[in-house]
Amino acid sequence: MIAAELTAALSREAERLGFGLSGACPAVSPPGSVDRLRQWLAAGYGGQMHYIADRSEAYADPGRVLDGARSVLMLAMDYRTREPASGVPGHGRISRYAWGGDYHDVVHQRLHDLADYLRQLVPGARARGVVDTAPLLERELAQTAGLGWIGKNTLVLNRRHGSWFFLAALLTDQMLEYAAEAETDHCGTCRACLDACPTQAFVAPWVLDSRKCISYLTIELREAIDHPLRPAMGDWLFGCDVCQDVCPWNRRSPTSGEPTFEPHEQHNPVQLADLFSLDEAGFRVRFRHTPLWRTRRRGLLRNAAIVLGNQRVPEALDALIHGLADADALVRGACAWALGQYDRAEARAALDGRKRIEADLQVIAEIDAAIADWARRAG
Secondary structure, rough: OOOHHHHHHHHHHHHOOOOOOOEEEEEOOOHHHHHHHHHHHHOOOOOHHHHHHHHHHHOOHHHOOOOOEEEEEEEEEEEEOOOOOOOOOOOOEOOOOOOOHHHHHHHHHHHHHHHHHHHHHHHHHHOOEOOOOOOOHHHHHHHHOOOOOEEOOEEEEEEEOOOOOEEEEEOOOOOOOOOOOOOOOOOOEEEHHHOOOOOOOOHHHHHHEEHOOOOHHHHHOOOOOOOHHHHHHHHHEEEOHHHHHHHHHHHHOOOOOOOOHHHOOOOOOOEOHHHHHHOHHHHHHHHOOHHHHHHHHHHHHHHHHHHHHHOOOOOOHHHHHHHOOOHHHHHHHHHHHOOOOOOOOOHHHHHHHHHOOOOHHHHHHHHHHEEEHHHHHHO
């Protein structure tokens, strides 16, 4: 098949499989993209995401993802479903993309089906589908393939689809017909995403300091969250959608018909106190096949404690006091901070009691800081 026919056939099949956007480009990293990545890493903006730095050289060549790759078919799958419930006391918000089942399972299967279709059209063709797990500059390739432009919030934007979509790539050794690169910017003078960020994580337009990003703090960070950032997390338990929620291009973005992306009954939003009754086995049963599994139990309970500390819901005191005795020091420390936000005698008594038996120095420091805050407010 000639490149144009093959590309058209793949695009039709991709649409049938649920991909709302597709476009092809050469299997080469766009000019300047690798240098920008290295500068971003050198500035420390990657935080603890060492897996990016460890594979930084691989990002320079998509051929390291598929040996002999000549073309990349970039794809996008919409995931917007219903609108989020917010402002529910004692509950925490989850980013839209994580409301349902694990999107990796869905997108990987569709990519596998698309690769099989390619091999039917061209016997012996080599192909590999990836979705945010390989050293590939998906956003830059998506722009090169005409799917959209990179917005000031560093996400790919499309005039019809906004940014509520997953990016995926099908690499192949076949020649495809390449799309015209998308216009570089339809954001204009808009600063909505930059100004709305609760933690001011954008150093400049198109530059994100992940160390301040709520999504990074609640998902990637494996240790205690810095005290100044905790209040700004608000009610975000896992991820953050603020910079997408305020984007004008998302006002008319389409909804997904994929059942897997529909919110689980308990995920929009999440009742937080219940999480502290989950042991490791219980956490596995509830979250194993969802994106929330990535935080592990300790990370999710750390986040839950911070949200409850921000909300100061009296009904959550028993759960936080229970968490103050958790086997994991990260959870105990977060619960100590949260209890310090409550002007309640039982919160102070729990902190005093835990300090008498606590052995972990970081948890003791959290308790001391919480008691000091409590005492300051008391008078």
